[in-house]
Amino acid sequence: MPLCLPAAFYDRPVLDVAADLLGATITHARVTVRLTEVEAYAGLGDPGSHAFRGPTRRTAVLFGQPGGLYVYFTYGMHWCANLVCGPAGQGAAVLLRAGEVVDGEPMARSRRGDRCRPRDLARGPARLAVALGLTGEHNGLLVTGAGSPVVVAAGAPADAARVRTGPRVGVSGAGGDGAAYPWRFWLDGEPSVSP
DNA sequence: CAGTTGATTCGCT
DNA sequence: GCGAATCAACTGG
Numbered sequence: 441m442p443l444c445l446p447a448a449f450y451d452r453p454v455l456d457v458a459a460d461l462l463g464a465t466i467t468h469a470r471v472t473v474r475l476t477e478v479e480a481y482a483g484l485g486d487p488g489s490h491a492f493r494g495p496t497r498r499t500a501v502l503f504g505q506p507g508g509l510y511v512y513f514t515y516g517m518h519w520c521a522n523l524v525c526g527p528a529g530q531g532a533a534v535l536l537r538a539g540e541v542v543d544g545e546p547m548a549r550s551r552r553g554d555r556c557r558p559r560d561l562a563r564g565p566a567r568l569a570v571a572l573g574l575t576g577e578h579n580g581l582l583v584t585g586a587g588s589p590v591v592v593a594a595g596a597p598a599d600a601a602r603v604r605t606g607p608r609v610g611v612s613g614a615g616g617d618g619a620a621y622p623w624r625f626w627l628d629g630e631p632s633v634s635p
Numbered sequence: 636c637a638g639t640t641g642a643t644t645c646g647c648t
Numbered sequence: 649g650c651g652a653a654t655c656a657a658c659t660g661g
Contacts (some may be wrong), residue, residue, distance in 0.1 A: 479642070481642075488642070489642085490642080496657075496658070497657080498656080498657055498658080499657095512642085512656090512657095513655075513657090514641060514642070514643070514656085515641065515643050515653085515655080516641095516653070516654030516656075517643080517653070517654055517655080518643055518644070518654095520642060520643085522642085535642055537642085564643070564644070565642065565643075566643055567643090567644075608642075609642075
């Protein structure tokens with residue numbers, strides 16, 4: 441079993457953490473997903489971030505310790521999972537957008553539905569959360585602790601030649617021009633990454 | 636206290 | 649490819 445990534449891993453600039461999370465694995469409730477697509481959010485001053493206007497009850501976790509899990513509810517039906525990054529107090533986080541189920545596929549399938557194609561099991565932030573069984577009750581959980589039910593571990597060394605970056609998805613609103621924040625990271629050629 | 640807005644997915648066509 | 653579904657949190661009055 442690979443080693444759980446330490447708090448120091450997350451206590452770095454969010455862009456570095458996002459890039460290094462590609463290829464890493466996240467395990468919860470007997471399902472393991474290898475991350476293929478993530479998005480960086482800088483927090484304070486980032487118009488695309490929930491933490492843009494500072495701490496609120498909803499975003500309190502974002503301003504907590506790096507390595508915290510921020511799970512939020514959106515569109516009235518979906519959960520999305522983020523990992524809080526450094527520097528602490530900035531509200532920075534990495535959204536887990538997509539991944540490939542590498543272990544516990546039957547369990548993931550039972551949560552996502554039998555007619556779901558294998559590549560779609562964790563393709564998309566909400567699908568990924570469902571596949572892993574992550575909901576609001578996991579909000580605020582520290583994934584660096586030894587006894588944490590959620591384990592994030594380094595995967596096979598990421599092939600740097602396959603790392604791509606581009607504008608973030610779904611960021612709209614004033615100042616939310618995607619080109620100004622090209623902070624989406626993905627692994628080229630992965631079927632689990634949306635086009 | 637009421638109005639607005641999403642870091643989306645699913646099911647049809 | 650497109651539109652509906654659905655609700656918690658934030659915002660402004």
